Amino acid sequence: MGLSAALGKASRKKATSPVISAKELNNTANADKELLFFNRVPKVGSQTTMHLLNILSRKNHFFFHKDKPNRVEAIKLSDREEDYETCVQSHDKECQYLDGEVRDDYGQLTEFFCGQNDECTGFNEDFPLQQAKQNVEKNYAVVGILEDMNKTLTVLEHYIPRFFKGVKDIYYEEIAQFTKLNRNIYKPSVEKKVKDIVRLNFTRELEFYEFCRQRLHLQYQALNLV
Structure with a gap:
């Protein structure tokens, strides 16, 4: 059952309970193998997740494999130094984020979830957004x-218990350790007015984020834990 169908059902039967069920929103029933892939989206807590999976593999008796880091050619930085706020406010090319632009950074999650199609590369375009939504519904359990x-840990524990049973206890018992993983303590803060300028050009990226957040909320709500 897709997200749109779940929302439609919810709107027609607002007074009834439960409106949705975890079974309807859990696509792991379609899996024919006990195989878990964690797609490492850049800068989304992947170090913490990999550490969790390593611990869980011993507790839940599954084989944990992590690919070795790929060696990449070091990029020599320009002698010119400029902070991000100045880059945005001075309208420098690398900080403009123009619609349809093909970027070589990790600024667009829609491209990551869209796939390898050439049409997925345009920044803030509608095709990558819609394809990313479809792929999330069809191919991603959580x-x-x-x-x-x-909510994330709760949904993982209930929707994929084979791998994530006990994940909340592990996370919160060792939270002091997890909060230190791969954190950049030298990362400068960015003023709200600069963030607001950037958000104007990230409309479809923000829509995709809200889509994923709403999907997670529906999955959590369907557990009827409260």
Whole structure:
């Protein structure tokens, strides 16, 4: 059952309970193998997740494999130094984020979830957004949200118990350790007005984020834990 169908059902039967069930929103029933893939989206807590999976593999008796880091050619930085806020406010090319632009950074999650199609590469375009949504519904059991870590861990534990049984206890018992993993303490803060300028060009990226967040909320709500 897709997200749109679940929302439609919810709107027609607002007064009834339960409106949705975890079984309807859990696509792991379609899997024919006990195989878990964690797609490492850049800068979304992957170090914490990999550490969790390593511990869980011993507790839940599954084989954990992590690919070795790929060696890449070091990029020599320009002698010119400029902070991000200045880059945005001075309208420098690398900080403009123009619609349809093909970027070589990790600024667009829609491209990551869209796939390898050439049409997936245009920044803030509609095709990558819609294809990314379809792929999430069809191919991803859970897409977590760092800002909703408790919901993410709860959904993982209930929807994929074979691998994530006990994940909340492990996370919160060792939370002091997890919060230190791969954190950049030298990362400068960015003023709200600069963030607001950037958000104007990230409309479809933000829509995809809200889509994933709503999907996670529906999965959590369907568990009827409250």
